[in-house]
Amino acid sequence: MITLRGLSKRYGETVAVNDLTVDVREGKVTGFLGPNGAGKSTTMRMILGLDHPSRGRALVNGRPYTALRHPVREVGALLDAKALHPARSARSHLVAQARSNGIPVRRVDEVLETVGLAKAARRRAGTYSLGMSQRLGVAGALLGDPSTLILDEPVNGLDPDGVRWMRDLVRSQAAQGRTVFLSSHLMSEMQLTADHLVVIGRGRLLADTSMADFLAGGSRATVRVRVPDPEERAVLVRGLAATDRSDATATVSVTVDTADRDEIVVTGRTAGQVGDLAHRCGVRLHQLTDVHVSLEQAYMDLTARSVEYATGARTEGETR
Numbered sequence: 001m002i003t004l005r006g007l008s009k010r011y012g013e014t015v016a017v018n019d020l021t022v023d024v025r026e027g028k029v030t031g032f033l034g035p036n037g038a039g040k041s042t043t044m045r046m047i048l049g050l051d052h053p054s055r056g057r058a059l060v061n062g063r064p065y066t067a068l069r070h071p072v073r074e075v076g077a078l079l080d081a082k083a084l085h086p087a088r089s090a091r092s093h094l095v096a097q098a099r100s101n102g103i104p105v106r107r108v109d110e111v112l113e114t115v116g117l118a119k120a121a122r123r124r125a126g127t128y129s130l131g132m133s134q135r136l137g138v139a140g141a142l143l144g145d146p147s148t149l150i151l152d153e154p155v156n157g158l159d160p161d162g163v164r165w166m167r168d169l170v171r172s173q174a175a176q177g178r179t180v181f182l183s184s185h186l187m188s189e190m191q192l193t194a195d196h197l198v199v200i201g202r203g204r205l206l207a208d209t210s211m212a213d214f215l216a217g218g219s220r221a222t223v224r225v226r227v228p229d230p231e232e233r234a235v236l237v238r239g240l241a242a243t244d245r246s247d248a249t250a251t252v253s254v255t256v257d258t259a260d261r262d263e264i265v266v267t268g269r270t271a272g273q274v275g276d277l278a279h280r281c282g283v284r285l286h287q288l289t290d291v292h293v294s295l296e297q298a299y300m301d302l303t304a305r306s307v308e309y310a311t312g313a314r315t316e317g318e319t320r
Helices: 040-047 090-100 106-114 130-142 160-175 187-193 211-216 230-246 271-281 295-303
Strands: 002-011 014-024 028-033 055-060 075-078 148-152 179-183 196-201 204-210 222-226 253-256 263-267 287-291
Touching (some): 014 204, 028 040, 040 055, 040 148, 040 179, 090 106, 106 130, 160 179, 204 295
Parallel strands (some): 028 179
Antiparallel strands (some): 222 263, 222 287, 253 263
């Protein structure tokens, strides 16, 4: 488990991370999202003891990383896939890492097999593509069979088969009870991979919630409803307005689809809630469909005002 309490980092006048309090729990993949400059990499570096917090604390299994007796056996990390000696072979790089941390050398061959580099193990790491380097970085993270994995953009450079492999790998690690903290800007892949999301913007926490709740988004729930009879459609709209006045937990809005006057769009209610209301009102429906919001759209809506490097063409939701 990773515990952040009031974690802050300041570089001169710039606040990179601001009072971040989060629990990253075991047994699930926690996605770490935020625009460029949001403070994600700085946060991960502070967890790993590479940067010192200006205030607050970052703990792994209840202790600072620097206080862990066998850190590589407790925390596996990938921050920069190219941070290795280019003249060394992949295997010699991992053997040196294993020996310096009291890990049996046989474990090197196990992780090379796991990441699909067994046949390329004796090639110089400097000849590796970015995707192969990512696999080697993951091998290093897995070397100590740690209970916690921290991976910064691990799918960069991977082909579609590699992206799927990474997804299956991190989900299997979480299924074994490990803590997995994963950053990425590939929203479609994060939606398939993560169980929980932590979103930050300009160093501040914007969301700490399950993937399902983030996508549902409370007032973001949207339904398309086709009611062919205009009088019945008016009855349903009045009924929705009445439920809005009686329920303070969500604001209901109703708009008419300009391309199809038979259809209305209801925001703030699920398909089940609208269907139950239509039944009570005696309204005949021809269509009742939940509109599913993608992670990309929900993320862009949330971070629209937290983008550090907005372009002239797009002023909200930019990802790197």
